Amino acid sequence: MDDKDRQIIRALQRDGRMTNQELAEAVNLSPSPCLRRVRNLEANGVIRGYSAEVDxxxxxxxxxxxxxxxxxxxxxxxxxxxxxxxxxxxxxxxxxxxxxxxxxxxxxxxxxxxxxxxxxxxxxxxxxxxxxxxxxxxxxxxxxxxxxxxxx
Missing domain, CATH: 3.30.70.920 (Lrp/AsnC effector binding domain/regulation of amino acid metabolism (RAM) domain)
Structure with missing residues (x-):
């Protein structure tokens, strides 16, 4: 895991519903490498799932x-x-x-x-x-x- 992966994780922790395009812009990557990184983080169990924060x-x-x-x-x-x-x-x-x-x-x-x-x-x-x-x-x-x- 490198700094870019951590930027992706932190962005998704703030807003798990952001699109890949929004995420790529937020972490200064093009969409394809960003999506590959997200899929790798998911496949390796670093990102375990997505959920709604409820009051x-x-x-x-x-x-x-x-x-x-x-x-x-x-x-x-x-x-x-x-x-x-x-x-x-x-x-x-x-x-x-x-x-x-x-x-x-x-x-x-x-x-x-x-x-x-x-x-x-x-x-x-x-x-x-x-x-x-x-x-x-x-x-x-x-x-x-x-x-x-x-x-x-």
Missing amino acids: AKAYGIAITVFVRIRLERHNETDVQHFERRMQMIEEVLECHVLTGVMDYQLRVLVPDLEAYEDFIRNRIHPIGGIASIDTSFVYGTVKRTAVFPLPS
């Missing part, structure tokens, strides 16, 4: 919650079980493995507090093997971007 509140899911979870045991069976369950829960948009005191951080979207209570009681607690759950509700967002920084 969660307008969609009807107004509450974003960060949930940190610590497991009771860290054996392979319990870890795999927990991670498989995370893959199946729609409210969990992201699940990250952490260093430090907590083992996982989830980004969860729910429509209201009652839905969050239901999420904890009926989706998280039944997993078992959880030592602690720490919750932070988002009441504002200062910055959100999908555009990667340039590597040093």
Whole structure:
């Protein structure tokens, strides 16, 4: 991957619906080499797909919650079980493995507090093997971007 590929990626992260002609102009390439580069990035799994950025509140899911979870045991069976369950829960948009005191951080979207209570009681607690759950509700967002920084 070179600087031109990174320019293409950043342009597509800003606007994934731009035409190849617009993209080529934005990164100072002619359309054919630009399209070849995009197809190579897709074929190599660097660009994994395209999606729409949707306003969660307008969609009807107004509450974003960060949930940190610590497991009771860290054996392979319990870890795999927990991670498989995370893959199946729609409210969990992201699940990250952490260093430090907590083992996982989830980004969860729910429509209201009652839905969050239901999420904890009926989706998280039944997993078992959880030592602690720490919750932070988002009441504002200062910055959100999908555009990667340039590597040093």
